[in-house]
Amino acid sequence: MAEQRYDLPFYEKIWLKRTFQRVMDTFILVLLLLLLSYRVFSPNSFTFTWFLAFICESWFTFTWIVILNSKWSPAVIITHPDRLLQRVPELPRVDLFVTTADPVLEPPIIAANTVLSLMALDYPANKLACYVSDDGCSSLTFYALVEASLFAKHWVPFCKKYSLQLRAPFRYFSNVTTANSEDSPQFNQDWLRMKDMYDNFSKKIEDVTRKQIPLQLDGEFTVFSNTEQRNHPTIVKVILENKNDISDGLPHLIYISREKRTNHSHNYKAGAMNVLTRVSGLMTNAPFMLNVDCDMVVNNPKIVLHAMCILMDFKSGKDVAFVQCFQQFYDGIKDDPFGNQWVTAFEYIIRGMAGLQGPYYGGTNTFHRRSAIYGLYPDEIENGRKGKLGERILIQQFGSSKEFVNSATKALDGKAYFPNDNSPSNFTEAAVQVAGCGYEYGTLWGKKIGWLYGSISEDVPTGLNMQRRGWRSECCTPNPIAFTGCAPGGLSSTMVQQKRWASGITVVFFGKHSPLMGMLFGKIQFRAGLSYFWLTNWGLRGPFEVCYAALPAYCIVTNTNIFPKGPSLWIPIALLVSYNVHSLFEYLIIGLSIRCWWNNQRMCIMRTTSAWFIGFWSAMLKLSGIADTVFEITEKEGPSSDGGGNNGDAGKFTFDKSPVFVVGTTILLVHLMAMFIKLWGLQLQQIDSGKECGLGEFISSTYLLLCYWPYLKGLFARGKYGIPLSTICKSALFAFLFLYFSATNTFNFH
Numbered sequence: 001m002a003e004q005r006y007d008l009p010f011y012e013k014i015w016l017k018r019t020f021q022r023v024m025d026t027f028i029l030v031l032l033l034l035l036l037s038y039r040v041f042s043p044n045s046f047t048f049t050w051f052l053a054f055i056c057e058s059w060f061t062f063t064w065i066v067i068l069n070s071k072w073s074p075a076v077i078i079t080h081p082d083r084l085l086q087r088v089p090e091l092p093r094v095d096l097f098v099t100t101a102d103p104v105l106e107p108p109i110i111a112a113n114t115v116l117s118l119m120a121l122d123y124p125a126n127k128l129a130c131y132v133s134d135d136g137c138s139s140l141t142f143y144a145l146v147e148a149s150l151f152a153k154h155w156v157p158f159c160k161k162y163s164l165q166l167r168a169p170f171r172y173f174s175n176v177t178t179a180n181s182e183d184s185p186q187f188n189q190d191w192l193r194m195k196d197m198y199d200n201f202s203k204k205i206e207d208v209t210r211k212q213i214p215l216q217l218d219g220e221f222t223v224f225s226n227t228e229q230r231n232h233p234t235i236v237k238v239i240l241e242n243k244n245d246i247s248d249g250l251p252h253l254i255y256i257s258r259e260k261r262t263n264h265s266h267n268y269k270a271g272a273m274n275v276l277t278r279v280s281g282l283m284t285n286a287p288f289m290l291n292v293d294c295d296m297v298v299n300n301p302k303i304v305l306h307a308m309c310i311l312m313d314f315k316s317g318k319d320v321a322f323v324q325c326f327q328q329f330y331d332g333i334k335d336d337p338f339g340n341q342w343v344t345a346f347e348y349i350i351r352g353m354a355g356l357q358g359p360y361y362g363g364t365n366t367f368h369r370r371s372a373i374y375g376l377y378p379d380e381i382e383n384g385r386k387g388k389l390g391e392r393i394l395i396q397q398f399g400s401s402k403e404f405v406n407s408a409t410k411a412l413d414g415k416a417y418f419p420n421d422n423s424p425s426n427f428t429e430a431a432v433q434v435a436g437c438g439y440e441y442g443t444l445w446g447k448k449i450g451w452l453y454g455s456i457s458e459d460v461p462t463g464l465n466m467q468r469r470g471w472r473s474e475c476c477t478p479n480p481i482a483f484t485g486c487a488p489g490g491l492s493s494t495m496v497q498q499k500r501w502a503s504g505i506t507v508v509f510f511g512k513h514s515p516l517m518g519m520l521f522g523k524i525q526f527r528a529g530l531s532y533f534w535l536t537n538w539g540l541r542g543p544f545e546v547c548y549a550a551l552p553a554y555c556i557v558t559n560t561n562i563f564p565k566g567p568s569l570w571i572p573i574a575l576l577v578s579y580n581v582h583s584l585f586e587y588l589i590i591g592l593s594i595r596c597w598w599n600n601q602r603m604c605i606m607r608t609t610s611a612w613f614i615g616f617w618s619a620m621l622k623l624s625g626i627a628d629t630v631f632e633i634t635e636k637e638g639p640s641s642d643g644g645g646n647n648g649d650a651g652k653f654t655f656d657k658s659p660v661f662v663v664g665t666t667i668l669l670v671h672l673m674a675m676f677i678k679l680w681g682l683q684l685q686q687i688d689s690g691k692e693c694g695l696g697e698f699i700s701s702t703y704l705l706l707c708y709w710p711y712l713k714g715l716f717a718r719g720k721y722g723i724p725l726s727t728i729c730k731s732a733l734f735a736f737l738f739l740y741f742s743a744t745n746t747f748n749f750h
């Protein structure tokens, strides 16, 4: 009956036609297969290096099949908030989660801005509650939030009155730098007042951060005395309460710093997310939860409505576990020098996944269905939970808090839409219990329910865990885009992030929650599972590409070859050319520049052969139980006071002593030496004619040197723009060893 009344869906999926891309992708695949078959059938040239090249190229072919599969059927979602508003009389509650972990690497003013942008969302304020998890246990962060809540009382009405788009104040004031609305003196007056208040607010926080005015640890702040970042009891503070359930008031704002003890592993962000889930379960128990990192801000104030169009859709929304919004960045450095803006990955791969079982969970900008996080299966939404579990079993699974089990039962039964209490502070005591570090002991948290533990890329297995139960996911890409954030500002921080992802993802690949297991034993569809490999194989790509990068240098030194001679050489050359032309085309048609394309091409080589390579080995150490991996937090730049964003050296390559740079520099030096040897004619003599090194190897080596050009400059630069001397020495040693063993034929590949 109800179905007929609601005949128009809240959202539609439109499949994109990208025929030219399909043709080009297939053409490249054919060339790869040609190259492989040439290797198998070519007479008389079988050597061990050929065999290695064959293995690597087989891997590249597999990777290409994965990419081609992901890109094959892209889709976009069109949402209709007007239909939602017409037909859903009472909008559902949404709990908003923000995580922050370190007041130094993540300046509190950033998190405060994230929170302000969330408080000002265009959604009934009594349906929202904002929870901030602070793993840094920092009185500074708490102070910034308290101040933010005071400022919000003026800021939020201002945003709503003038329907501003940018509601994170630092974003707004860096875009709208003067009050110059000619027809509204009222606006100008309000603008000036707000600007003044915001400047005061940020100055206060800055003063405390710089310790110009010390923070008194009294009153509300007493709990922070005698705490250490890794050793302190739970702190739960309700900063703001919307007690009277007013829809144009302010959402609840709650600060949580979960208990930490030195002998308890806290599972990084995944642990924080689980605490947020439980505390919010007690206090508001919204059926949907939005998760944003502290370096992200709302860019489209209507985003909750858009996401609800998907999750609340009567037909196709029912089996959607989460809605993922793209990760995009403000003040991105021009032409993406570090390849960390991921524009094409979103456009092609993630839109492609959206046409399958849905995008992967990217860790931030995501709306979750609470019951899916709690382990429900999609068909149980309609038919009720299979075999209702008794309270005893639920306590085993969800932990010993009766209040929490109660709320979880409601959430699982879909009764969580209306809480019976508007005062979160009534639950502080229970909240302290569920945020304790021993609470999860023996439960299913982190294993089967909530955010999963064990990988420092917690997002991917968490999403997979839901999809393997048969849930789908969707992308939500309204205009303007939903959220924007800050991308790592330098090469070092980019590499740290890349290494962490590669390592975390490799652990996922070999673990219980790999896409392969999900395909075999769960409900992950074949093509969806295959598309996940695009992500989970990042680390694995490292060793293959490093090996493939070493081969041409080896060939040049030993005067041998891995590439065909004569007319067959056109196969690899055609591959190189068509791949590059095609990817250039992909950049140009979405409005990116040639420079941006080239920056991404070379970053792709650099990060795979260094950050992902190291990430792969750190995952191996973890998997073999030798060393654990740590979540290294990406450093965030605070809003610059000049309002202009980028500083002078934005985009310049910086280096440090990380092993990532040792690998990169070694590759550079090996190829420089190989070129030197070739140009001075110092290669070994080749007795069998036809086997000597040729054009193919020379082109490869030149291409690598072009990609590694920023490192070459780094060899001669000083300070943070130069590669540290110790790194150069280590790399030179490795490079010499490689060449020495090659030249003396120690590897004996023939």
Ligand SMILES: O=c1ccn([C@@H]2O[C@H](COP(=O)(O)OP(=O)(O)O[C@H]3O[C@H](CO)[C@@H](O)[C@H](O)[C@H]3O)[C@@H](O)[C@H]2O)c(=O)[nH]1
Pocket: 098, 099, 100, 101, 102, 106, 133, 135, 267, 268, 269, 272, 292, 293, 294, 295, 362, 363, 364, 456, 457, 458, 459, 497, 500, 501, 504, 631, 632, 633, 634, 635
């Ligand atoms: O012990 C920790 C460590 C991190 N975080 C938070 O996790 C978020 C992500 O950390 P960040 O250093 O910004 O990592 P990124 O590389 O930028 O994050 C990407 O990669 C992560 C997984 O590696 C995902 O969790 C993120 O959502 C995704 O944006 C931040 O809000 C941190 O405050 C914690 O709450 N506790």
Ligand SMILES: [Mn+2]
Pocket: 293, 295, 634
């Ligand atoms: Mn981040």
